[in-house]
Amino acid sequence: ETGVTQSPTHLIKTRGQQVTLRCSSQSGHNTVSWYQQALGQGPQFIFQYYREEENGRGNFPPRFSGLQFPNYSSELNVNALELDDSALYLCASSLLAGSPLHFGNGTRLTVT
Amino acid sequence: GESVGLHLPTLSVQEGDNSIINCAYSNSASDYFIWYKQESGKGPQFIIDIRSNMDKRQGQRVTVLLNKTVKHLSLQIAATQPGDSAVYFCAENRWYGGSQGNLIFGKGTKLSVKP
Numbered sequence: 129e130t131g132v133t134q135s136p137t138h139l140i141k142t143r144g145q146q147v148t149l150r151c152s153s154q155s156g157h158n159t160v161s162w163y164q165q166a167l168g169q170g171p172q173f174i175f176q177y178y179r180e181e182e183n184g185r186g187n188f189p190p191r192f193s194g195l196q197f198p199n200y201s202s203e204l205n206v207n208a209l210e211l212d213d214s215a216l217y218l219c220a221s222s223l224l225a226g227s228p229l230h231f232g233n234g235t236r237l238t239v240t
Numbered sequence: 241g242e243s244v245g246l247h248l249p250t251l252s253v254q255e256g257d258n259s260i261i262n263c264a265y266s267n268s269a270s271d272y273f274i275w276y277k278q279e280s281g282k283g284p285q286f287i288i289d290i291r292s293n294m295d296k297r298q299g300q301r302v303t304v305l306l307n308k309t310v311k312h313l314s315l316q317i318a319a320t321q322p323g324d325s326a327v328y329f330c331a332e333n334r335w336y337g338g339s340q341g342n343l344i345f346g347k348g349t350k351l352s353v354k355p
Contacts, residue, residue, distance in 0.1 A: 161342075168347075176342065233282050
């Protein structure tokens with residue numbers, strides 16, 4: 129059984145650019161969530177996808193968007209990057225309602 | 241407002257001792273709590289969870305206690321080992337259509353184990 133995998137592991141972008149981060153959910157998991165973790169902080173919920181539809185959203189602006197594909201892989205897109213977007217972006221998946229989230233190791237995004 | 245926080249940002253213990261990490265939550269309606277361990281350069285790793293209809297749950301070397309009266313959660317690690325050194329987060333679950341998704345995390349406690 130493979131776990132949650134994310135790519136790339138590290139990324140450097142310039143302010144104003146756009147970025148796409150990718151995630152492959154754990155086998156059989158149909159729910160995927162994205163979190164932002166600033167340095168020294170706990171992860172913050174961005175949004176969740178279930179069966180290819182957004183199923184919940186945290187306090188993030190519309191320039192943060194996502195997609196979930198039929199094979200349960202997912203993308204996080206961020207437009208018009210700002211310096212404060214520099215963070216570790218975590219993807220997590222779960223199998224059933226009420227089961228724990230399983231996290232990937234994240235993508236470290238640096239915006240200069 | 242809703243918040244999940246930790247009493248201590250850092251905790252240093254001797255190898256072999258027991259560790260206790262505390263967490264306070266403010267939403268009395270919360271019914272599901274999870275502890276995660278995060279090592280440097282890695283994502284959070286599930287340790288143990290507990291539902292509000294329980295006061296205590298035990299795993300391998302770990303025990304979670306839930307006190308709903310004072311809205312307090314704790315993680316106990318028995319016989320702490322160097323490999324337990326990490327940041328520990330408690331998280332409170334918010335349901336979306338019955339599917340777990342929105343976890344509210346505290347800031348974390350850094351556990352350091354001295355040999």
